[in-house]
Amino acid sequence: MTTRRKFIKTAGIGAVGAAAGTTLAAPAIAQSKxxxxxxxxxxxxxxxxxxxxxxxxxxxxxxxxxxxxxxxxxxxxxxxxxxxxxxxxxxxxxxxxxxxxxxxxxxxxxxxxxxxxxxxxxxxxxxxxxxxxxxxxxxxxxxxxxxxxxxxxWDPCHFATKDPINSLEDLKGKRIFTFPTAGRFLSQFGVVPVVLPWEDIEVALQTGELDGVAWSGITEDYTVGWADVTNYFLTNNISGAxxxxxxxxxxxxxxxxxxxxxxxxxxxxxxxxxxxxxxxxxxxxxxxNGTKMQLTSIPDAEWQQVEDAAVKFWDEIAAESEVKAKVVEIFRKYNADMAKAGRPYRYT
Missing domain, CATH: 3.40.190.170 (Bacterial extracellular solute-binding protein, family 7)
Structure with missing residues (x-):
């Protein structure tokens, strides 16, 4: 017969064993961050x-x-x-x-x-x-x-330069920091694209290694310090965003x-x-309201030469592959739709 003492002793061992089992079981592995x-x-x-x-x-x-x-x-x-x-x-x-x-x-x-x-x-x-x-x-x-x-x-693409740009002729020979594709396009107007680390641009403008940038809009020129080392901002742009x-x-x-x-x-x-x-x-x-850069503009009739050249540039890119042709066709369709929609989507 099981005595009360034996029962209590056995039950105690079992309880301890159960508790130990709970304590010693492998804890859930916390997911690392x-x-x-x-x-x-x-x-x-x-x-x-x-x-x-x-x-x-x-x-x-x-x-x-x-x-x-x-x-x-x-x-x-x-x-x-x-x-x-x-x-x-x-x-x-x-x-x-x-x-x-x-x-x-x-x-x-x-x-x-x-x-x-x-x-x-x-x-x-x-x-x-x-x-x-x-x-x-x-x-x-x-x-x-x-x-x-x-x-x-992001922002539109404008020229910020040390010398004023009032005509396409003024672009010739200008050493400009810009994006690869933008540089490829602008080179036909005499622009000399320059590739430098982004952090070196301000010093390059100060030393004369660069004549300007076509990298951003005026907000970025002020924010990153380029407005402090350039004098003019061209209101014409080659892209609105x-x-x-x-x-x-x-x-x-x-x-x-x-x-x-x-x-x-x-x-x-x-x-x-x-x-x-x-x-x-x-x-x-x-x-x-900005005070650091003087605004200049190329007349619309003259700037139209740049817009016309862009159409040919699109054709050139589209001829390179089927995927590029598909993207160009989407750009054409979209811009045609916006022009037909009229104000405020496009001013025609």
Whole structure:
């Protein structure tokens, strides 16, 4: 017979054993925090507006699950090597245009400022979200192991120069820092495209290595300090909006849980929205109230030569491949629709 003492003793051992079993069982492994390194094309002053608010917002919401470490232009790798570094996993994500990061895709030539493809900043999200460019970019980048997350618009492309530009003749021989495709297009008007690290531009303007830049609108000229070392701003532009993107290494993207992928998209979209009004308002405000640069203009009739040359340039690009021809056709269709729509979409 089991005595009370034996029962209590046995029960006690069992209880201790059960407790020990609970205590000694392997604890659930806590998921380690995901960390991404993202490099932007922008220098520190510009990054404060074009990317940092979105990264700060993402990190705040993601909390202990994920963190983006932000690096500015050329901080980890030179801008021209951004694509390769992302593709091979040296960095996880990039904010840039296709053109300046030298991505090996059929759509690279359209990144940054493709001449006269866009007249206004709203053209960019409409082209990507309603006219089919998102699907083309996604497919082209998937081929090379990169996730195209989203596209957005930046500022228009104007000349900021040390000497005044009042005619096309004044462009001849000017050493200009600009994007590869923009430089290829502008060279027919005598512009000498110059490639330098972004952080070296201000000094190059001071030393005379550069005569000007065709990289941005007036908001950026003031923000990054170029308005302090140039004297004139040409109101004519070759594009109404820069086309830029967020990209990620495909493997790293696929490792991120779906809810964090969605959060990345939303916060990057908030960056696109912020830039939309920051640039749009800044361009007008600084033309009217800015004190550092004198505005100059090339007469519309003369500038028409540049617009006519852009049409031929589009034909030249379209002849290079089927994908490029498809993108050019979308630009043609979109601009034709806007012209038919009339004011305020296009002034005809």
């Amino acid at each position: 995901i960390k991404w390194r993202l490099q932007t094309y922008a220098g520190p002053a510009l990054a404060e507006h074009v990317i940092k608010p979105a990264v700060d917002s993402f990190n705040k919401i993601a909390g202990d699950e994920m963190e983006i470490e932000l690096y500015t232009s050329d901080q980890l790798v030179p801008t021209g090597e951004l694509f390769r570094a992302m593709q091979n996993g040296t960095i996880d994500a990039v904010q840039s245009d296709d053109d300046s990061m030298a991505s090996p895709t059929e759509v690279t030539v359209f990144g940054g400022y493709f001449p006269f493809a866009c007249r206004y900043s709203l053209d960019v999200p409409v082209l990507f979200n309603q006219y089919g460019l998102n699907e083309i970019w996604a497919e082209e980048y998937a081929k090379v192991g990169v996730k195209h997350i989203s596209a957005g618009s 820069w086309i830029g993107h967020f990209f990620a290494n495909m493997d790293r993207w696929n490792e991120v849980p779906e809810h964090l992928q969605e959060l990345l998209k939303i916060t990057f979209d908030s960056s696109h929205y912020y830039r939309q009004y920051w640039y749009w308002g800044g361009e007008a405000n600084l033309r009217v």
